[in-house]
Amino acid sequence: MFLRAYNFNAGPAAIPLPVLEKAQKELVNFNNSGMSVMELSHRSKEYEDVHNRANTLLRELLLIPDSYEVLFLQGGASLQFSMIPMNFLQQDKTAHFVMTGAWSEKALKEAKRFGETRILASSKEENYTHIPQGFSLEGIEDGAYLHITSNNTIFGTQWTDYPTSPIPLIADMSSDILCKEIDIEKFSLIYAGAQKNLGPSGVTVVIAKKEFLETATDDAPTILKYSTHVDSQSLYNTPPTFSIYMLSLVLEWVKEQxxxxxxxxxxxxxxxxxxxxxxxxxxxxxxxxxxxxxxxxxxxxxxxxxxxxxxxxxxxxxxxxxxxxxxxxxxxxxxxxxxxxxxxxxxxxxxxxxxxxxxxx
Missing domain, CATH: 3.90.1150.10 (Aspartate Aminotransferase, domain 1)
Known part of the structure; x- marks a missing residue:
């Protein structure tokens, strides 16, 4: 028996040992299919069950209402930095940001390529030692959206209470999704790369209010439209099947805990x-x-x-x-x-x- 490391990596990060052991057991013969889950067609019944199980478990664990879509995308949170303004930052609107670290800086940088942006609050001058408090939300009522990063891996800060925004609230939850209870209905869109709390890298979870998705522009390339992935149930192109399989196992483990x-x-x-x-x-x-x-x-x-x-x-x-x-x-x-x-x-x-x-x- 080998000695498991005390794994404190920031990401890719620890995966529950029971999950790894189950994946190991099923690796070459998934559900008596004679194939690994990595070999299954993403159009097959066997994979469809995996895909739907991940969706169902995530909805159950996070209490996601039927008024929200759950998508499994690729490209990591970094692609979402561009995909969000590409779809939702109309030319006559402004995207508002609360700056709490390097990842919010990167999200802002990409949004600037597509339209007007404004920094609503920031703790940069204090080297991001805290989450800004008490900032005003007045005057943003016509904004496209308000973007926050819920947890900041580099600086070790995390939102405890989320702003009650008069405009759609978007959160990058890559490093703290599933770590605590949240009220999904405070947000219009949540996105999270999997490689911290959800499993291995390769899949990005997006949870989006249907009403908000309907406001998207039609100008983005087909594969970068949220509607494309909604309409195809995240199967427009070959999804990261093994990562989604691992996500489903992690979600089962969370439920068991x-x-x-x-x-x-x-x-x-x-x-x-x-x-x-x-x-x-x-x-x-x-x-x-x-x-x-x-x-x-x-x-x-x-x-x-x-x-x-x-x-x-x-x-x-x-x-x-x-x-x-x-x-x-x-x-x-x-x-x-x-x-x-x-x-x-x-x-x-x-x-x-x-x-x-x-x-x-």
Whole structure:
């Protein structure tokens, strides 16, 4: 039996071990078809069942109303940065953005190619240490949409309360979808790359209000129109069949854990171990994010100096902790505690942090 790593990678990230084991068992003979799921025709009954199961489970777990479409697309969240304004940013409208990190910057950059944009609020001057609070939504009533990034992997911040927007609210939830309960009906469109909480990379989930989809322009190329994928049930072209299969297995695992409510409780416990180690360190470890904006998914912190940081990361790797180096924008360390990261890994990391502090003060 090999030793599983304590996987704190920011993405692609940990996948539940039972999911990997089930995929391994079914890899060469899916449902007695004599084929791998990767070999099935995407028009076959066998694959259709997988596809529909993923859709049904996602709707069940997130309480998605019938007034919303669920799409399985390709291109990652990065394609959505362009696809959204291409479909919804009309020439006489403005797209509004709340800036909370590198991914909201990239979304804004792409939107600028298609029309008018406006930054409604930003924490960039504070190096994105917090989610902006108390900003005004007045004067945006004629806007095309308001875009937010719900969780910021690089800076370790996360929205706790979403704005009640007078215009369609769009959220990039790539790194925290399914980590906690949300009110889907606050949003007109949610998109999420799979490689954090949903499975392997390759599929992007889009959850969109039907009424909002009807406002899309007809100018986009066929494959970049949401209507194309709605009409074809995400089967206009060959979908990422294996990634969708893995998504369905991850969703089954979430359901077995007790659903999103139970997952949220586990995530709060997991993050609590590490944040407690930071808070109890007498500033040996310092959190990048302010307390009111701290992420359940990406915990960012620094040590007193670069030498200690390198030593920490070296010794951590020797203890089988993987993926703890912080992004260059923040430095220090980052522990990504996505749904599939077990509680034991977070407890072990917190214990190592305390031990390292005791040995290096």
């Amino acid at each position: 007790g659903g999103v409510k139970a997952i949220q409780k586990m995530n709060e416990e997991k993050a609590g171990y590490i944040y407690s180690a930071i808070e109890q360190s007498n500033k040996f470890y310092k959190a990048h994010a302010t307390e009111d904006s701290r992420s359940l998914m990406n915990i960012t912190f620094t040590l007193p100096n670069e030498e200690l940081t390198k030593k920490f990361l070296t010794e951590a790797k020797e203890r089988n902790f993987i993926g703890l180096a912080g992004h260059r924008s923040v430095g220090g360390c980052r522990a990504s505690t996505y749904n599939a990261v077990p509680k034991e890994a977070c407890e072990a990391l917190a214990a190592f942090m305390k031990e390292f502090q005791e040995n290096n003060q």
